[in-house]
Amino acid sequence: MTDGPLTSGERPTDLADVVADTLLLDALGSGGTVPATDRAAWMLAAWRDDLAAGLDELAAQPLPVGTAVVAQPEAEPAGEPTELLPVVALPEPAPGVAPPWHVGADVEPATPHDEAADALVGADPRPGRRSRRVVNWTLGSAAALLVAGTGIVIGAGHATPGSPLWPITRAMYPEQADAADTEHTLALARLAASDGRYDEARRLLKRAETLLGRVDDPSRARRLREEMATVTGMLPQGAAVSTPSATSTPDPAGPADPSPTAPAEAPVPRSTTVPPGPKRPGGPPGPGVPIPIPTVTVTPSPPHVPSPTTQPSPDPDPSVPPVTLPSPPL
Amino acid sequence: MTVPEAELVSRAASSDPVATAALLARLRPGVVRYCRAHLGRVGGAYTTADDVAQEVCLAMLGALPRYRDEGRPFAAFVYRIAANKVADAQRAAMRHLSIAPVDALPDRPDLTPGPEQQAVATDDARRLSMLLGKLSATHREIIVLRVAVGLPAEEVGGVLGMSAAAVRMAQSRALAHLRTLAGDTLDEVPA
Numbered sequence: 001m002t003d004g005p006l007t008s009g010e011r012p013t014d015l016a017d018v019v020a021d022t023l024l025l026d027a028l029g030s031g032g033t034v035p036a037t038d039r040a041a042w043m044l045a046a047w048r049d050d051l052a053a054g055l056d057e058l059a060a061q062p063l064p065v066g067t068a069v070v071a072q073p074e075a076e077p078a079g080e081p082t083e084l085l086p087v088v089a090l091p092e093p094a095p096g097v098a099p100p101w102h103v104g105a106d107v108e109p110a111t112p113h114d115e116a117a118d119a120l121v122g123a124d125p126r127p128g129r130r131s132r133r134v135v136n137w138t139l140g141s142a143a144a145l146l147v148a149g150t151g152i153v154i155g156a157g158h159a160t161p162g163s164p165l166w167p168i169t170r171a172m173y174p175e176q177a178d179a180a181d182t183e184h185t186l187a188l189a190r191l192a193a194s195d196g197r198y199d200e201a202r203r204l205l206k207r208a209e210t211l212l213g214r215v216d217d218p219s220r221a222r223r224l225r226e227e228m229a230t231v232t233g234m235l236p237q238g239a240a241v242s243t244p245s246a247t248s249t250p251d252p253a254g255p256a257d258p259s260p261t262a263p264a265e266a267p268v269p270r271s272t273t274v275p276p277g278p279k280r281p282g283g284p285p286g287p288g289v290p291i292p293i294p295t296v297t298v299t300p301s302p303p304h305v306p307s308p309t310t311q312p313s314p315d316p317d318p319s320v321p322p323v324t325l326p327s328p329p330l
Numbered sequence: 331m332t333v334p335e336a337e338l339v340s341r342a343a344s345s346d347p348v349a350t351a352a353l354l355a356r357l358r359p360g361v362v363r364y365c366r367a368h369l370g371r372v373g374g375a376y377t378t379a380d381d382v383a384q385e386v387c388l389a390m391l392g393a394l395p396r397y398r399d400e401g402r403p404f405a406a407f408v409y410r411i412a413a414n415k416v417a418d419a420q421r422a423a424m425r426h427l428s429i430a431p432v433d434a435l436p437d438r439p440d441l442t443p444g445p446e447q448q449a450v451a452t453d454d455a456r457r458l459s460m461l462l463g464k465l466s467a468t469h470r471e472i473i474v475l476r477v478a479v480g481l482p483a484e485e486v487g488g489v490l491g492m493s494a495a496a497v498r499m500a501q502s503r504a505l506a507h508l509r510t511l512a513g514d515t516l517d518e519v520p521a
Binding site for chain 1: 362455473509513
């Protein structure tokens with residue numbers, strides 16, 4: 001099973017051995033199988049597989065720095081970071097100029113029972129543990145702080161689709177990315193609304209609406225919905241929150257009927273000259289209004305053509321659209 | 331995953347966000363395996379090693395804009411950062427050992443079996459991890475980079491400052507040594 005006892009030098013004398021070993025290591029490195037007769041190779045393969053255990057799940061997890069920054073403020077009990085402060089301060093008293101790799105990794109052995117507990121529950125440690133470790137780094141290392149700063153950018157929603165780390169957010173924590181994206185879009189919508197660019201604001205609101213549908217975290221989604229309602233309230237004819245806002249654009253020619261149940265006349269003129277209506281910050285949009293139906297599309301169509309909606313057109317709709325009516329009411 | 335790494339690196343170094351994300355996604359598994367290979371399980375789990383791996387990734391991202399100026403192969407760039415981080419973690423564990431010897435964990439891979447199924451599944455892995463500790467530092471690093479990370483000999487040479495031919499010779503010696511050791515452990519502790 002072994003290749004025989006080699007002398008202490010263990011020099012491969014044969015070039016063929018070198019080639020064979022190279023091929024073997026290439027196979028091992030690329031996840032291939034190895035001959036069962038080679039005990040060492042077999043162990044190497046087992047070792048390699050063990051090292052990769054749970055790696056897929058790990059890759060799906062957010063980078064801890066993101067967890068720290070995004071989830072920390074609300075999720076972390078106040079006592080935990082302070083509890084670890086002295087430990088962190090011990091190994092790295094001067095984090096200001098420390099090289100990035102000088103971090104408080106020696107904090108880890110201080111909590112062996114935690115690690116054992118992690119082992120019991122499997123490769124996926126509880127989020128709290130994880131973020132506490134993250135706190136250690138963040139406190140102990142200037143680099144971690146630096147990168148955490150970048151993480152704050154992501155978490156705070158300043159990570160626009162143009163910022164350098166944005167795609168990392170997208171790739172590593174899509175859920176947070178959706179929330180941040182929604183937040184960002186809402187911020188843009190708010191800006192547009194306060195600048196009087198109402199069409200753009202509506203478009204952004206609609207986009208935020210779609211994005212919001214992917215946010216699973218209930219509390220975050222609720223906050224975002226409230227913000228969306230606020231921004232919607234900034235628009236003229238804010239009544240449109242229960243249905244997609246774009247369908248009730250102020251039409252200079254049409255009757256400005258803010259009725260939320262029948263927005264079917266809904267022509268969307270691409271008018272930049274619409275006089276901004278009075279702001280209605282606390283208007284009809286109630287905070288409990290569910291997510292509006294996101295499938296309605298903004299169509300810069302002529303004023304007399306109603307935009308297609310998924311809602312069956314109610315009876316009082318005066319103008320029957322020629323082609324674009326989706327389906328007659330049931 | 332079809333974009334060549336060199337192009338990804340160059341785009342990421344010039345702050346192309348998409349390339350940065352793709353590069354990170356591509357490198358992260360190897361970095362995790364590298365740290366796990368060197369740091370082993372602590373208390374039966376890889377969490378410590380994984381944390382160090384995160385530090386490596388973050389440090390790599392932070393240093394990326396400066397990468398172009400250094401003119402080294404990218405694997406060398408990444409795995410030298412990784413080697414530094416791992417060494418620091420081991421030193422830190424050692425330091426902790428001297429401060430609190432009672433509760434301290436060894437900086438070597440922890441060989442105590444974790445949960446039962448894990449122990450069974452990783453028996454060979456544990457044993458190999460132990461054998462690696464008996465290799466010279468260079469041989470160990472070569473094995474880790476070749477097998478755990480999966481780098482070709484040329485890139486390992488870039489990391490270690492050796493020629494690819496020298497890596498191939500050294501890896502054969504390392505393997506031969508491992509085979510001897512594996513035979514020994516077989517004799518001592520029949521599986």
